[in-house]
Amino acid sequence: MRDVIATKEGPQAIGPYSQAIRANGFVFVSGQVAIDPASQQFIAGDVAAQTDRAMKNLAGILRAAGSSLEKVVRATVFLKNMGDFAAMNEVYGKYFSSAAPARSTVEVARLPKDALVEIDVIALM
Numbered sequence: 368m369r370d371v372i373a374t375k376e377g378p379q380a381i382g383p384y385s386q387a388i389r390a391n392g393f394v395f396v397s398g399q400v401a402i403d404p405a406s407q408q409f410i411a412g413d414v415a416a417q418t419d420r421a422m423k424n425l426a427g428i429l430r431a432a433g434s435s436l437e438k439v440v441r442a443t444v445f446l447k448n449m450g451d452f453a454a455m456n457e458v459y460g461k462y463f464s465s466a467a468p469a470r471s472t473v474e475v476a477r478l479p480k481d482a483l484v485e486i487d488v489i490a491l492m
Contacts, residue, residue, distance in 0.1 A: 372386050389432050395490060
């Protein structure tokens with residue numbers, strides 16, 4: 368069983384992908400950048416502001432899928448500049464204050480919309 372998740376609680380897909388896929392007891396959420404779901408506009412700002420918006424998008428999509436941030440088992444963070452790690456990590460940590468998921472963080476050359484951060488997650492149902 369494979370269910371496509373589409374919700375107004377997260378930004379609409381800007382390419383040939385789904386916001387999330389629910390399959391075999393897991394939710395696989397596509398990478399989220401700082402796009403406001405209400406306006407579909409990119410939120411300019413520092414990495415902290417962009418991380419906060421990305422995390423809110425992830426939370427909304429997970430909620431629509433019947434899951435939550437508390438059920439996240441794996442996250443991947445893509446940073447434009449590893450020098451932003453501490454600022455991103457401070458905001459990220461507010462969303463995962465206990466029993467944080469496994470995570471990888473990598474620096475990348477460029478992200479969609481020239482974002483400073485993109486985050487994807489895998490969660491349990």
